[in-house]
Amino acid sequence: MIEIKNLNFSYSKKKPIIKNLNLELHGGNIYGLLGKNGAGKSTLLKNIAGLLFPKQGSVKVFGYHAHQRLPQVLRETYVIPEEFSLPSFTINQYVDIYSVFYPRFSKEQFYGSLEEFKLDPKEKLTALSYGQKKKVIIGFGLASNCNLLLMDEPTNGLDIPSKSQFRKIVASSATEERCFIISTHQVKDVENLIDPIIIMDRGEIIFHQTFEMVSKKLAFEVHKELVEDDQVVYSQSVLGGYSVVTENVTGMEGSIDLEILFNSITSSKDKIHQIFKQ
Known part of the structure; x- marks a missing residue:
């Protein structure tokens, strides 16, 4: 599903962020991408999503170069970023407008997640707290039924009960076809959910095991x-x-x-x- 070869990336010539990274990721797994702040986790996810371009090496998703941003890749990829902004729509309006980009989107699944998170679909997104907004996009991403779901610090902003609910709905949404990558430095939040474990440090993969x-x-x-x-x-x-x-x-x-x-x-x-x- 994801094939990364000799990936190098930097924002400037003086400081490389990712160094000669090689990695293969497959469907049927919930990968935990762990590392301290600044380890290069978010940069790696953005290269996989095609939001950043390799300086050297290649990133292929579903057999295509990620930086090409092809429709057949984008409709199978959903990114839950750590930082985001949402339009001044109700949750219902947001789903009606954006769900059409994902062929297998399930409104039943989405509203089930909202119920689990105790959110009112008639609420305006701009009226929600950061944690509540995070719950909406997590529910949307899972309901998209994309085969690749990239989550960057998804538990940031969630309280303890919501973190438990997050683990529950992610586990219930996993299939043999789907590949989830959860990037976090909050290791305890994803315990008993992720497998395999990938640990990054200073732009390098230093551990990758089941x-x-x-x-x-x-x-x-x-x-x-x-x-x-x-x-x-x-x-x-x-x-x-x-x-x-x-x-x-x-x-x-x-x-x-x-x-x-x-x-x-x-x-x-x-x-x-x-x-x-x-």
């Missing part, structure tokens, strides 16, 4: 005292002791703490890479 593989290779434990062991990859202080990541030498698969995994990779990536090479 939860199954992570569970086979790494073990996550909490100890009352700091553990001194050659198998320890990473540890950090938590309530009640220390959260520890070790190489999984038992072969027993266990649960994964996504936030601890993210911290361990960004601080000890060489150790992690060595384990996954074995």
Whole structure:
């Protein structure tokens, strides 16, 4: 579905944002694109959407170069940006005007999302809070039934109950044909939703694995005292002791703490890479 080869991108010659990036993404997955602010996540999504053009390399979506912005690609791609503006329409008017661009748009699905989010379709978009507007475009994007949905920090502005509702409706909208990419630095918000995990740091992909593989290779434990062991990859202080990541030498698969995994990779990536090479 998405094929990225040797992608390089910069806004100026002095500071490259994406460096020689290679990546293939396929339908049937909800990818988590994780990274700190400034890691290059939003820039990567914009290159996939054809909103930015590669300086070197290529980005192909459905077999076409993304920067060509062809109709057959655009009608199958929906972008939920972190920052956006909406017209002074009611939600009903917005759907009537914009849904026609997406051949498989489901009004039933959209209004189901509105009900889940407790939004009145007669409300004017300009009268809604930022979080409420975010819910509208999330619901619209899922109801578009596009095969590619790009979400940039979709949980920003959502309260705790809304984040739970977000995870529920995204999971229920996933199919074998659709590819979702959720870019976020708020790791906890997408736990138990995403798989595979992609982590970016300083414009490079430093980790790309499934939860199954992570569970086979790494073990996550909490100890009352700091553990001194050659198998320890990473540890950090938590309530009640220390959260520890070790190489999984038992072969027993266990649960994964996504936030601890993210911290361990960004601080000890060489150790992690060595384990996954074995």
